[in-house]
Amino acid sequence: MLKYIKDIITGAITLLEGMAITFKYMFQKPITLQYPEQKAQMTTRFRGRLVMPVDEEKGDNRCTACNICVKACPNYSIAVERLTDETGKPKPKAASFTYNMGTCMFCNLCVEVCPFSAIVMSEEYELAVYDRKSLIKDLVAEKYKLKGRKGKWWISKFKDEEQV
Ligand code: SF4
Numbered sequence: 001m002l003k004y005i006k007d008i009i010t011g012a013i014t015l016l017e018g019m020a021i022t023f024k025y026m027f028q029k030p031i032t033l034q035y036p037e038q039k040a041q042m043t044t045r046f047r048g049r050l051v052m053p054v055d056e057e058k059g060d061n062r063c064t065a066c067n068i069c070v071k072a073c074p075n076y077s078i079a080v081e082r083l084t085d086e087t088g089k090p091k092p093k094a095a096s097f098t099y100n101m102g103t104c105m106f107c108n109l110c111v112e113v114c115p116f117s118a119i120v121m122s123e124e125y126e127l128a129v130y131d132r133k134s135l136i137k138d139l140v141a142e143k144y145k146l147k148g149r150k151g152k153w154w155i156s157k158f159k160d161e162e163q164v
Pocket residue numbers: 050072073074075076077078103104105106107108109110111
C-alpha cells in the first residue's frame with residue numbers, strides 16, 4: 001500500500017516537472033521556423049545554386065567568357081560560349097553560360113577562380129524540380145538580380161578588388 005502511494009506521488013511530481021518545462025518554453029521566442037511559410041535567411045557564405053548576377057552599374061553581367069571556371073569545375077557542370085562580332089572574331093563576352101545544377105556539387109571552385117567575380121552561389125536552396133531539363137540553366141539569359149544582404153556582399157567583393 002505504501003509503495004502504491006509512493007508511486008502516485010512520484011508520478012505526480014514527474015508530471016509537474018514535465019509541465020514546468022513545457023510552460024517555461026511556451027512563453028519564449030521560438031527558435032524554429034514554420035517552413036515553408038517562413039523561410040530562413042541564409043548567410044552570405046551560404047552556397048545555394050550558381051547565378052550570374054547583373055551588375056547594375058554596367059547594366060550587364062561581368063563575365064568575359066575567359067573559361068577559367070569551366071576548367072576549374074571538377075564535374076564539368078559549366079559550358080561557356082563566346083560572343084563573336086560580324087567577322088567571327090571572338091569578343092570578351094559570354095553568349096551563353098550553361099550551368100548544370102544536376103551535376104554541380106556546390107563546391108564553389110568556379111566562384112573562387114573567377115577573376116571578375118562574375119558568378120556567385122546564391123541564397124536559393126529550394127532547388128527540387130520535376131524534370132532533369134529544368135536543372136540546366138543559361139545564366140546569361142537568366143539576367144539574375146542578386147538582392148539583399150548577399151547582393152551587397154557580392155558588390156563589395158569586386159568593388160574592393162577594383163580599388164586595389
Ligand atoms: S560549384 Fe563546383 S561543381 Fe558546381 S559548377 Fe562550380 S565548380 Fe562546378
